Amino acid sequence: MTEDAAVRRSRITPERVAEIYAAVLDLLREVGYDALTMDAVAARTRSSKATLYRQWGGKAELVVRAMRCQKPGSTGDVDTGSLQGDLHGLIGREGDYVMEQNAALMRALAMAVHTNDDLRRAFRDLLVEPEIDEFRGIVRRAVERGEVHPDNPALDYMVHMLVGAFATRTLIDEQPPTRDFLISYIDAVVLPALGVSPR
Amino acid sequence: MTEDAAVRRSRITPERVAEIYAAVLDLLREVGYDALTMDAVAARTRSSKATLYRQWGGKAELVVRAMRCQKPGSTGDVDTGSLQGDLHGLIGREGDYVMEQNAALMRALAMAVHTNDDLRRAFRDLLVEPEIDEFRGIVRRAVERGEVHPDNPALDYMVHMLVGAFATRTLIDEQPPTRDFLISYIDAVVLPALGVSPR
Known part of the structure; x- marks a missing residue:
């Protein structure tokens, strides 16, 4: 419907x-x-x-x-010509308030998506898969530009790296995830793991 | 008490x-x-x-x-002489069944630790802080051996990287976190982010 x-x-x-x-x-x-x-x-x-x-x-x-409905639009149009620019652009779409609200939603659903099959299926099809597709597009362009080696094993873990940092920030540091935190994490972890030096 | x-x-x-x-x-x-x-x-x-x-x-x-009570003992005695060995050793303490059970516990508590102050304080003092201390010991030895540069910015994100992968595995891949998954993640993401080449 x-x-x-x-x-x-x-x-x-x-x-x-x-x-x-x-x-x-x-x-x-x-x-x-x-x-x-x-x-x-x-x-x-x-x-x-x-x-x-x-x-x-x-x-x-x-x-x-x-x-x-509250998810921001597709990142299909974030195409800055570098992996660092694209990943920063992805984060930059959302304000800190929205990110904190999204972290609260993830916590509210963490248990339910595992115990409720209908919810899990809807959650996966409508939210997780589109997110993964967006990352695939960004990474594919980085490989095509020669920034990242196509066999780099960290390519399989793009979503784990980013969603993981987002999801654990509050638990570990008792602070909500912010744009500054995620930008710093991308430069310190995601880009080096992919063999890209942050500027 | x-x-x-x-x-x-x-x-x-x-x-x-x-x-x-x-x-x-x-x-x-x-x-x-x-x-x-x-x-x-x-x-x-x-x-x-x-x-x-x-x-x-x-x-x-x-x-x-x-x-x-169900947490495995301290890793104080995991000291293999290399960062890769220590991190693999840390994972190797727990069987896949235990890891899946722990992932289920994290999901069950994700919401509650944020909405219940007593629970959050107890959870932090008894579970999160000791975990962070263990990582600090492993990382300190790697820096002392000269494996990792003391200013490497990924050092601040050891726990985010590892707990994040553990926490998001089921949601992203619909499979529980296993020893093989975490070993592969350590070699693909954690070590390269720290400037260490996995063997």
Whole structure:
């Protein structure tokens, strides 16, 4: 079901959909996936539960669609001519506040995506795979330019390196991930592992 | 309160304490921290709730003590003469089953440690800090041997690199972290980032 179909079916406005998605993400960060109820979403958005179920079918679909909606656009257009520039550009799209909010969402979902098959599948198809594809594009161009050797073994771990630093920052340092932290991590870890000297 | 004090106070045997800790960790992996109740621990271990509260005070202390108890011993004695050897040795202490179980524990706690101050403090003091200290020892020896330049910026990110790969493996690849995966990640990412060529 596309958002358009949802809008058409109930004459719900796109603004209203955006409002509901924002409330879902707020609740998710506050209480986590398991404790998030359709009742709470209905109460906070002054909707009826019947409307929510009619529009989204259930909690897993509502949550994943809300997350996909707040994701920034594709990086297809980040093409600066160097791997360092592309990776910095990727980070630069998002403000520190958005990154902290995303880190909170990851924590809220960490357990649920492993115990709920529907949620995991939706999460993977709608969020993880597109992310991996974006990295593939950036890395492919770096290999084509001759910046990175095509057999460099760190190429297999691009996502682990970056998502790992993002996900562990708060736990290890009791500070949220920020743009400065990720830029510094890219220059200290990701580029040297790929055999590229940061400028 | 040390485990000894707990044992003395109620004549509970160390075997019984180990049994209760194992049940707590099982429940934690199954339902997560928020949904874990002292009732469930009491039921599964055929203890009374009064006993559990008397021994451990509350849920946060019981959970963190259970986690600390199952942690393998210090790596103080892993000293192979090379950074690669030490890092591989660190991984080699744990079997794949234990690593998968630990990844499940991390997921179960990811949200709770951020929303519960007591739990976060206990988690940090009893689990994160000792882990960081172990890495510091390994890295210090590598710097003293001249393997790693003392100003290498990746030195600040040892824990992010390793814990990050461990934590994101299941999400990204839908496979649990294994010894082979972590060894390969160390050789592909961690050592090259530190300017060390894996053998």
